[in-house]
């Protein structure tokens with residue numbers, strides 16, 4: 001049987017790299033998306049190759065529908081149809097709402113939420129036609145509980161949850177599952193950008209007493225991408241060290 005093809009958006013970032021590795025370790029052909037012209041692409045490929053991985057790369061701007069359409073066409077012709085999609089690319093532009101400008105709102109909504117439409121729209125029909133598919137959307141604990149300083153990000157990540165539940169219903173009979181993962185604070189560049197004293201005060205509120213690791217999120221993605229996860233759809237999986245329980 002040929003290997004399933006998994007596309008991970010923002011695949012060279014902190015969580016993206018761990019998700020790519022976990023999917024490769026569970027037998028997928030993994031395509032890591034990055035922005036066109038992403039300078040450290042070659043270094044990332046060389047580093048992961050030295051670790052024993054053989055990733056493919058697909059350049060594309062997830063905030064741009066046409067860029068996503070041509071990216072997915074290239075993947076289909078050069079590698080094969082996408083069986084597993086992990087919508088992982090995202091950014092923060094934190095600030096208190098009263099000081100937030102329109103560009104901070106637009107950037108976060110476009111890259112974190114529009115992107116999920118832009119990429120999923122290219123692959124869902126094919127998954128349904130082939131009778132098998134997995135869409136995994138990376139939301140956030142802050143999309144569930146809301147976060148001071150993140151009106152834009154909390155809105156985008158909450159939007160992903162509604163999107164996932166709606167689409168899950170549309171393709172449930174077609175062998176395609178759509179789920180969301182809501183990670184808590186995971187030690188990547190995104191979190192390290194928070195001021196140290198603010199970060200320390202957040203860590204102090206996590207019952208597990210620490211931030212999560214990217215590998216912990218990668219492992220959950222590998223499970224959701226597997227055959228055995230076929231009955232789980234429309235779910236939001238919390239993985240946050242106990243920061244928010246509901």
Ligand code: CAA
Pocket residue numbers: 092094095096139140141142147148149150153183184185186190191194195198202
């Ligand atoms: N609840 C209540 N009050 C808070 C607060 C909170 N969580 N955080 C800050 N405040 C208060 C401060 O105590 C301060 O009060 P005073 O003016 O009375 O002293 C006031 O708000 C201003 O705080 P700052 O000095 O921090 O203001 P700032 O303008 O320098 O920074 C901020 C504002 C950018 C929002 C900063 O507080 C911050 O970075 N907060 C963290 C936001 C956050 O958690 N981002 C997550 C990024 S990682 C990620 O998003 C991944 C994921 O999904 C988990």
Ligand code: NAP
Pocket residue numbers: 009010011012013014015016033034035038060061062063088089090091111138139140141182183184185186187188189190191
């Ligand atoms: P990260 O290391 O900054 O990775 C984000 C990735 O997205 C980067 O590779 C980035 O590329 C890419 N990206 C940004 N804009 C893009 C675009 N327009 N097109 C294609 N790729 C783009 O952050 P991370 O922590 O791994 O975050 C990954 C995802 O997890 C995000 O959706 C984030 O919101 C979510 N999340 C993170 C945490 C956490 O605590 N870390 C918690 C909950 C949810 P560049 O480097 O080139 O910009």
